[in-house]
Amino acid sequence: MMNGKRIVLGVTGGIAAYKSPDLVRRLVEQGAEVQVVMTAGARQFVTPMTFQAVSGRPVRSDLWDSAAEAAMGHIELARWADLILIAPATADFMAHLAHGLADDLLATVCLASAAPVAVAPAMNRQMWANEATQANVALLRSRGVHVLGPDSGSQACGETGEGRMVEPLALAAAAMALFPVQGPLSGKRVLLTAGPTRECIDPVRFITNRSSGKMGYAVAQAARELGAEVVLVSGPVNLCTPPGIRRVDVETAAQMHAAVQAEVATADIFIATAAVADYRPANPAGLKIKKVSDSLEVHMERTVDILLAVAQRSPRPFVVGFAAETNDVEMHARAKLERKNLDLIAANEVGDCKVFDQDDNALVLLWRDGGRLELGAGSKALLARRLMAFIVGRYQAQR
Numbered sequence: 107m108m109n110g111k112r113i114v115l116g117v118t119g120g121i122a123a124y125k126s127p128d129l130v131r132r133l134v135e136q137g138a139e140v141q142v143v144m145t146a147g148a149r150q151f152v153t154p155m156t157f158q159a160v161s162g163r164p165v166r167s168d169l170w171d172s173a174a175e176a177a178m179g180h181i182e183l184a185r186w187a188d189l190i191l192i193a194p195a196t197a198d199f200m201a202h203l204a205h206g207l208a209d210d211l212l213a214t215v216c217l218a219s220a221a222p223v224a225v226a227p228a229m230n231r232q233m234w235a236n237e238a239t240q241a242n243v244a245l246l247r248s249r250g251v252h253v254l255g256p257d258s259g260s261q262a263c264g265e266t267g268e269g270r271m272v273e274p275l276a277l278a279a280a281a282m283a284l285f286p287v288q289g290p291l292s293g294k295r296v297l298l299t300a301g302p303t304r305e306c307i308d309p310v311r312f313i314t315n316r317s318s319g320k321m322g323y324a325v326a327q328a329a330r331e332l333g334a335e336v337v338l339v340s341g342p343v344n345l346c347t348p349p350g351i352r353r354v355d356v357e358t359a360a361q362m363h364a365a366v367q368a369e370v371a372t373a374d375i376f377i378a379t380a381a382v383a384d385y386r387p388a389n390p391a392g393l394k395i396k397k398v399s400d401s402l403e404v405h406m407e408r409t410v411d412i413l414l415a416v417a418q419r420s421p422r423p424f425v426v427g428f429a430a431e432t433n434d435v436e437m438h439a440r441a442k443l444e445r446k447n448l449d450l451i452a453a454n455e456v457g458d459c460k461v462f463d464q465d466d467n468a469l470v471l472l473w474r475d476g477g478r479l480e481l482g483a484g485s486k487a488l489l490a491r492r493l494m495a496f497i498v499g500r501y502q503a504q505r
């Protein structure tokens with residue numbers, strides 16, 4: 107529940123604005139107070155009266171409305187907000203936000219507020235895919251703006267693709283998840299790696315692996331549910347970011363290492379679930395390799411072991427590794443635990459259609475001095491919660 111949480115709901119001029127009154131109702135149902143701010147474009151789609159009726163507050167939309175400004179100025183409004191949610195967020199509005207423009211009330215409130223900002227993009231699929239839009243979204247993400255969606259499916263323009271606004275019920279849930287959760291990890295930072303990496307052979311080819319990222323994303327979500335501030339450094343995966351989590355996208359092992367280095371100093375717990383390439387082509391070709399010979403040799407060199415590098419820091423976070431093995435699972439996992447000097451390792455058996463891209467898994471936890479616990483088999487979501495509960499216990503006992 108969002109009891110008493112104050113949300114400025116920015117509505118911008120897209121056809122999905124017809125769903126925003128429903129979103130207001132869902133947020134109010136969750137106990138939030140909602141102040142709607144409409145752009146001029148939004149008023150072409152829905153009337154302010156509709157929003158006033160569902161939110162119980164007069165709608166704001168004009169920076170130059172002296173009566174409204176006298177009641178609650180735009181700076182007060184910016185301070186009032188616990189969260190600014192823009193739904194729908196048009197390509198144009200995100201461009202404004204990315205470039206710091208303040209040419210209407212909503213853009214000004216966003217710029218003047220210290221509250222977290224979330225956008226729910228909604229637009230034609232081509233507009234969403236446009237490089238300019240994608241660059242703006244990446245910029246917003248890098249500044250900590252939460253990007254909720256978009257979904258894909260049939261669009262009001264008659265096309266089908268990515269660009270639909272997330273449905274109001276799911277959006278309200280995602281917005282709720284952005285507020286700090288009270289739990290045993292409140293005030294703690296958990297840093298995770300997840301997914302595969304890609305190592306370039308030439309500009310069009312790369313070496314990767316079968317990791318889907320599902321286990322890592324489930325662990326990230328479980329950590330968040332326990333109240334942690336979660337940063338997820340992710341290789342290329344086909345998964346939505348769990349609500350309330352900051353995701354840093356990377357491709358190569360070197361980029362993953364750099365992203366971890368940038369975040370690890372303030373992390374309390376580090377969990378390496380990523381399937382990082384152990385080797386990468388030593389001299390990736392600058393141009394596409396042509397098939398001019400009967401065979402081809404690609405010379406490979408070692409990548410940095412990110413987990414080992416974190417474990418060697420001093421001071422260091424509580425360090426958890428994963429071991430994916432095809433045989434002698436526990437023996438190999440225990441050797442890794444010792445060699446990398448980990449606090450805990452989660453071992454699973456892979457291969458023969460096991461684990462990779464599956465929704466289920468089976469984990470055994472090992473720690474030093476012969477510690478061992480079977481988490482059993484189950485969905486990755488269930489195992490992730492059990493794993494996080496166990497990590498919390500060990501982490502607290504160690505301090």
Ligand code: CTP
Pocket residue numbers: 299359378379380381382383384409410411412413414426427428429430442
């Ligand atoms: N890992 C990492 N950086 C790497 C390689 C691995 O952070 N460059 C992490 C993984 O995220 C995982 C753990 O190390 O948590 C296990 O990795 P793995 O490659 O299986 O370990 P190795 O010690 O390389 O073992 P092997 O002998 O199987 O290659």
